[in-house]
Amino acid sequence: MKVLIIGGRRYLGPRLVHALLVRGHEPVLFNRGRSNAPLPVDRPVREIRGDRNRPGDLASVVEEESFDAVVDTQAFGADDTEPVVRTLSGRIGRYLVISSVACYGRLLRVPADETHPYTDDARAFPGGGNDYAVGKRDVEQIVLAAHRESGFPAIIIRPSVSYGYGRLFSVWGYSNRHVDRIRKGRAVIAPDTGEGLIQPVYIDDEAEVIVLALETDGSLGEAFNCAGPVAVPLWQYFRAHADALGLPVEVVEIPAAFLGGFDPMRCTRASENLVFNHAYDVLKLKRVLGFEHRFGLEAGLAATIAFQDQWHLIEPSEADDPDDRLIGAWQTRGNGDPAALGEQARRACGHEPGPIPLTPWAPDHYRPAPHQVRPDGEPRGPRVK
Numbered sequence: 001m002k003v004l005i006i007g008g009r010r011y012l013g014p015r016l017v018h019a020l021l022v023r024g025h026e027p028v029l030f031n032r033g034r035s036n037a038p039l040p041v042d043r044p045v046r047e048i049r050g051d052r053n054r055p056g057d058l059a060s061v062v063e064e065e066s067f068d069a070v071v072d073t074q075a076f077g078a079d080d081t082e083p084v085v086r087t088l089s090g091r092i093g094r095y096l097v098i099s100s101v102a103c104y105g106r107l108l109r110v111p112a113d114e115t116h117p118y119t120d121d122a123r124a125f126p127g128g129g130n131d132y133a134v135g136k137r138d139v140e141q142i143v144l145a146a147h148r149e150s151g152f153p154a155i156i157i158r159p160s161v162s163y164g165y166g167r168l169f170s171v172w173g174y175s176n177r178h179v180d181r182i183r184k185g186r187a188v189i190a191p192d193t194g195e196g197l198i199q200p201v202y203i204d205d206e207a208e209v210i211v212l213a214l215e216t217d218g219s220l221g222e223a224f225n226c227a228g229p230v231a232v233p234l235w236q237y238f239r240a241h242a243d244a245l246g247l248p249v250e251v252v253e254i255p256a257a258f259l260g261g262f263d264p265m266r267c268t269r270a271s272e273n274l275v276f277n278h279a280y281d282v283l284k285l286k287r288v289l290g291f292e293h294r295f296g297l298e299a300g301l302a303a304t305i306a307f308q309d310q311w312h313l314i315e316p317s318e319a320d321d322p323d324d325r326l327i328g329a330w331q332t333r334g335n336g337d338p339a340a341l342g343e344q345a346r347r348a349c350g351h352e353p354g355p356i357p358l359t360p361w362a363p364d365h366y367r368p369a370p371h372q373v374r375p376d377g378e379p380r381g382p383r384v385k
């Protein structure tokens with residue numbers, strides 16, 4: 001298949017390019033040329049410049065050239081989905097959109113399978129995360145309506161939080177400083193009791209799901225949860241790092257509201273999302289697509305840490321890490337509202353809240369190993385649970 005990827009040059013995109021080439025497909029990228037993460041391949045990949053949200057850019061591409069499939073990694077709401085569906089209708093064999101399990105909102109039951117109701121006002125996430133969840137719900141409803149009404153060849157993939165290669169997450173957002181902290185015997189932080197369930201998916205497993213969904217006729221008009229093989233409490237996510245490193249770890253529980261007060265930017269996800277349960281039924285991936293996970297959590301974390309060590313990506317921890325300031329402030333707090341106490345602690349220690357960088361899959365200095373992707377495809381290795 002010739003597959004146009006809308007996006008392609010930050011996190012998921014480069015791993016999807018690799019997965020498509022391994023299976024003998026031809027990826028072509030469509031983006032604005034602002035994000036330029038390296039591609040993990042040893043051959044040129046064609047790239048078309050354009051803005052998905054500028055009228056005419058995508059239309060002129062699909063009018064001039066035919067594609068078997070489009071993978072849209074950048075649909076976030078109704079306004080940016082309706083025009084794309086109009087443009088692509090009748091022109092492509094498959095439109096696969098990357099949604100999110102966030103479309104369910106706060107879960108009514110776990111594990112949530114694909115029949116779980118969409119988010120509504122009663123199950124909204126607090127803060128800005130709710131706009132994201134509602135936006136993904138709206139994207140799905142538009143493409144599914146187009147499928148029902150006119151046979152628009154929609155496929156929906158709902159990833160949970162993804163990780164692997166250059167990206168890990170902690171209570172500080174996309175940060176891997178906890179790896180160095182575990183190595184140095186320093187504690188790591190979990191919000192509240194750390195009992196919120198998460199089900200991280202290794203990014204290459206996600207990429208394989210996308211390729212299989214494109215290849216499988218039975219996926220048209222269907223939505224698929226795309227999460228890791230098991231859901232674990234957040235404290236166990238950190239324990240799995242420690243197991244992968246062969247070290248112990250101390251997990252310190254700090255109220256989510258205190259974290260949010262201390263760093264309302266970097267700790268947003270910890271304070272407003274990771275305290276809820278995120279556990280998803282992934283049996284449909286096997287039933288319809290024949291997919292099996294290659295990476296259990298510990299194996300995925302071991303591979304990720306090895307990659308980050310190889311490319312010198314682990315952020316060093318220092319004696320005055322924000323983690324230590326936060327833990328110290330929590331342990332010596334006075335009485336009062338936790339959010340206000342967290343904010344007070346931030347001011348007292350001069351901690352500067354900052355944005356979370358959207359780390360790409362690999363750093364600029366990454367170079368693919370020669371013959372990393374062979375034209376005839378790679379042998380499929382053993383699957384790791």
Ligand SMILES: NC(=O)c1ccc[n+]([C@@H]2O[C@H](COP(=O)([O-])OP(=O)(O)OC[C@H]3O[C@@H](n4cnc5c(N)ncnc54)[C@H](OP(=O)(O)O)[C@@H]3O)[C@@H](O)[C@H]2O)c1
Pocket residue numbers: 006007008009010011012013014030031032033034035036050051052053073074075098099100101158159160161162163
């Ligand atoms: N990470 C997670 O844990 C997670 C979980 C659930 C769902 N998701 C979903 O997965 C997707 C994430 O994709 P990604 O960032 O990893 O994808 P990616 O394809 O690796 O990177 C983003 C790409 O989109 C391009 N882009 C952004 N705006 C564009 C526009 N208006 N027109 C054309 N290209 C545009 C960027 O390039 P330019 O800036 O150069 O245009 C970049 O190449 C999102 O839909 C997200 O909601 C992620």
